[in-house]
Amino acid sequence: MNLKFYIKTYGCQMNERDSESIASALIDAGFEMTLIEIEADILLFNTCSVREQAERKAVGKIGIVKKLKRKRPELIIGVFGCMAQSRKDELLIELPHLDFVVGTDKLYTIVDIVKEEIAGRRKIVMADVDSSVASLETMNGHIINSDVSNKDSIIASISLMRGCNRFCTYCIVPYVRGREKSREPSSILNEAEQLVARGIKEIMLLGQNVGAFGLDGRLRPDGDESPFADLLEELNKIEGLERIRFISPHPACFNDKLIQAVAALSKVCNNIHLPLQSGSNRILKAMHRGYTAEEYLSIVERLKALAPGVTFSTDIIVGFPGETDEDFNATRKVFNIVGFDNAFIFKYSPRRGTEAVELGDTVPIEDKEKRNHALLRDLKQITSGHNHAMLNKKVKILVEGVSKRNKNRWFGRTTSNNTVVFTPSPSILVGDVVELFIENTTSATLFGRLLN
Numbered sequence: 410m411n412l413k414f415y416i417k418t419y420g421c422q423m424n425e426r427d428s429e430s431i432a433s434a435l436i437d438a439g440f441e442m443t444l445i446e447i448e449a450d451i452l453l454f455n456t457c458s459v460r461e462q463a464e465r466k467a468v469g470k471i472g473i474v475k476k477l478k479r480k481r482p483e484l485i486i487g488v489f490g491c492m493a494q495s496r497k498d499e500l501l502i503e504l505p506h507l508d509f510v511v512g513t514d515k516l517y518t519i520v521d522i523v524k525e526e527i528a529g530r531r532k533i534v535m536a537d538v539d540s541s542v543a544s545l546e547t548m549n550g551h552i553i554n555s556d557v558s559n560k561d562s563i564i565a566s567i568s569l570m571r572g573c574n575r576f577c578t579y580c581i582v583p584y585v586r587g588r589e590k591s592r593e594p595s596s597i598l599n600e601a602e603q604l605v606a607r608g609i610k611e612i613m614l615l616g617q618n619v620g621a622f623g624l625d626g627r628l629r630p631d632g633d634e635s636p637f638a639d640l641l642e643e644l645n646k647i648e649g650l651e652r653i654r655f656i657s658p659h660p661a662c663f664n665d666k667l668i669q670a671v672a673a674l675s676k677v678c679n680n681i682h683l684p685l686q687s688g689s690n691r692i693l694k695a696m697h698r699g700y701t702a703e704e705y706l707s708i709v710e711r712l713k714a715l716a717p718g719v720t721f722s723t724d725i726i727v728g729f730p731g732e733t734d735e736d737f738n739a740t741r742k743v744f745n746i747v748g749f750d751n752a753f754i755f756k757y758s759p760r761r762g763t764e765a766v767e768l769g770d771t772v773p774i775e776d777k778e779k780r781n782h783a784l785l786r787d788l789k790q791i792t793s794g795h796n797h798a799m800l801n802k803k804v805k806i807l808v809e810g811v812s813k814r815n816k817n818r819w820f821g822r823t824t825s826n827n828t829v830v831f832t833p834s835p836s837i838l839v840g841d842v843v844e845l846f847i848e849n850t851t852s853a854t855l856f857g858r859l860l861n
């Protein structure tokens with residue numbers, strides 16, 4: 410009987426993607442995936458270091474599985490990802506029941522490590538930073554051949570790159586994911602074509618800063634070059650592919666060429682996740698973000714002018730050290746000018762190993778809470794206004810499947826990332842693009858009637 414593995418993932422979509430790749434590689438090697446933790450012979454934890462809380466959660470969870478190991482000493486427990494990279498062998502001291510710790514650049518070694526663990530137990534730490542892109546290509550090679558997780562899914566993600574060179578003062582990523590490394594465009598195109606041949610209709614391109622794709626470590630493009638825009642153009646030509654989305658582009662890399670590509674390429678979706686973090690130039694400078702609020706707004710204005718109907722989502726940090734009411738009001742102003750459709754709002758907490766730690770944690774938690782709530786209220790108002798404006802309009806959606814709340818209804822998303830729920834006709838299939846008439850709305854969902 411095949412040994413079973415279980416993977417618990419913390420953190421971002423890129424971690425989800427890494428977990429999928431590792432699952433695929435393990436399945437290719439003859440292991441079986443289980444979604445039931447206690448059934449597993451191999452327990453893997455893909456960890457995140459971006460927030461202290463995510464680390465605490467992972468350490469707590471790994472601590473809890475110690476009792477499983479006591480009952481079944483043959484159980485293999487491994488940790489990989491950002492926390493593994495930052496804490497390396499320290500983790501084996503804190504959690505002595507762990508068998509291995511694998512850093513962000515050595516994910517491709519996990520299958521061999523698992524086999525080594527089965528052959529003869531020993532503690533393994535693999536967390537040195539690899540400057541080549543070989544690991545990236547190896548990991549991505551596995552997903553192509555896999556049948557992992559959801560075979561019926563019409564959406565897949567592709568990692569374009571790893572790491573980040575920007576060193577925003579609050580962020581641990583450059584320390585735990587290393588410097589930017591981009592994959593070869595030909596390898597990405599090949600992967601995309603194979604995914605489409607498997608029935609994938611929508612591809613999400615992933616990277617810490619996808620706008621820096623192919624810039625060989627430069628912080629921003631020279632003039633009007635944009636290897637990322639060039640890649641979008643090539644992907645747009647793939648027959649059978651309906652939609653292309655990407656996260657996250659850093660505003661410093663969002664030049665005219667990229668704006669024009671987003672506007673002109675028919676498969677590139679009309680929804681951009683553009684991290685703002687703060688609308689105060691003083692705070693943006695303290696964060697080392699490399700743009701001003703005015704520059705950010707200029708990107709938004711140019712996109713709105715060239716791509717009518719484009720929607721935006723963002724990331725915001727409230728309570729960064731030294732943030733005054735005036736700074737926060739500047740953020741709120743930009744927030745409302747852009748009119749974000751979605752926002753991930755984080756209350757600042759100091760991250761060990763980052764530059765901003767030196768600045769302390771000067772904003773009281775009550776103020777952080779108030780600012781967080783104020784932005785959430787604004788967001789709710791903006792989105793219900795946007796949704797209300799969709800009433801009696803026609804939209805096209807890519808059908809994704811049965812609605813989670815009502816089995817008789819199906820759902821899909823517009824290119825602007827609005828979720829629309831509808832009653833399907835018998836001929837509709839997952840992956841179809843259909844036209845709907847919007848008959849009803851809530852602040853989160855649109856309800857449509859089939860037109861074709």
Ligand code: SF4
Nearest residue numbers: 573575576577580582
């Ligand atoms: S751009 Fe800044 S926030 Fe984003 S990953 Fe890089 S350092 Fe972190």
